[in-house]
Amino acid sequence: MKPKKSNFDTLNKRIRWYRKIHRLTGFYLFAFLLIVAITGILLGWKKNSFGIISADNHVGTTVSTNQWLPVFELNEIANQQLKLHTNHAISTALDRIDISPDKGQIKFIYKNNYYAIQLDGANGNLLLVEYRLADLLENIHDGSILDKILQTNTNFFKLTFTSITGLAIVLFSFTGFWLYYGPKKVKQNNSI
Numbered sequence: 696m697k698p699k700k701s702n703f704d705t706l707n708k709r710i711r712w713y714r715k716i717h718r719l720t721g722f723y724l725f726a727f728l729l730i731v732a733i734t735g736i737l738l739g740w741k742k743n744s745f746g747i748i749s750a751d752n753h754v755g756t757t758v759s760t761n762q763w764l765p766v767f768e769l770n771e772i773a774n775q776q777l778k779l780h781t782n783h784a785i786s787t788a789l790d791r792i793d794i795s796p797d798k799g800q801i802k803f804i805y806k807n808n809y810y811a812i813q814l815d816g817a818n819g820n821l822l823l824v825e826y827r828l829a830d831l832l833e834n835i836h837d838g839s840i841l842d843k844i845l846q847t848n849t850n851f852f853k854l855t856f857t858s859i860t861g862l863a864i865v866l867f868s869f870t871g872f873w874l875y876y877g878p879k880k881v882k883q884n885n886s887i
Contacts, residue, residue: 709873716870730836750811756818763817785805786806791804794816799815801813801816811823840852
C-alpha cells in the first residue's frame, strides 16, 4: 500500500524549509563560523606550533623557591623589562602571575596587552619577552576581543558571539541532518 500523497507533500515542504533555513543561516553567519573554525584550529595546534602561537617556558637557575627573590621585586623587574622591550607607555596592570617552581621561573602576564615576561625566580634575569598570540586568538575565537577593545565589563560581545555561533552550529546540525535524511526518506517512500 502506497503512502498518501499528502505525506509526501508535507515531507517535501519540510525539506525545502530546512534547506532554506540552512542556506540563509549559512549565508548570514559564514564570517562568524569561519572565524571560530580558523581560530579553533590554531588554538588546537598552539602547543605544537614550535613557539609561534604559544611560547615555550624557559628554565631558571634553581627550583628551590626559598632562594628566589620576593614576588614584588620580581614584579618590578618584569615591569621594567616590559617597558624596555616594548613601549615606555605600555600598561603594567597584571592579569595574573604564573609561578613554576619546577622550572625555576615566574611569568607575569599583563591585562591590557598580550605580553608576558618570564623571569628567573632566583636572580630576576630575563628569560623571555612573550607576545601571547594564543591569548589574542582565544579572544577572537570567543568574541571577547570586542569587549576588550571597547572596554566593556559585561562580556556582552562574548556572550552574544558565543550564543549566536553555538546556536547556529546546533541549527546547522539539525537542518543538515534533514537535508541528508529527508531525500532518502522520500526516495524510500517512492519505492514502496
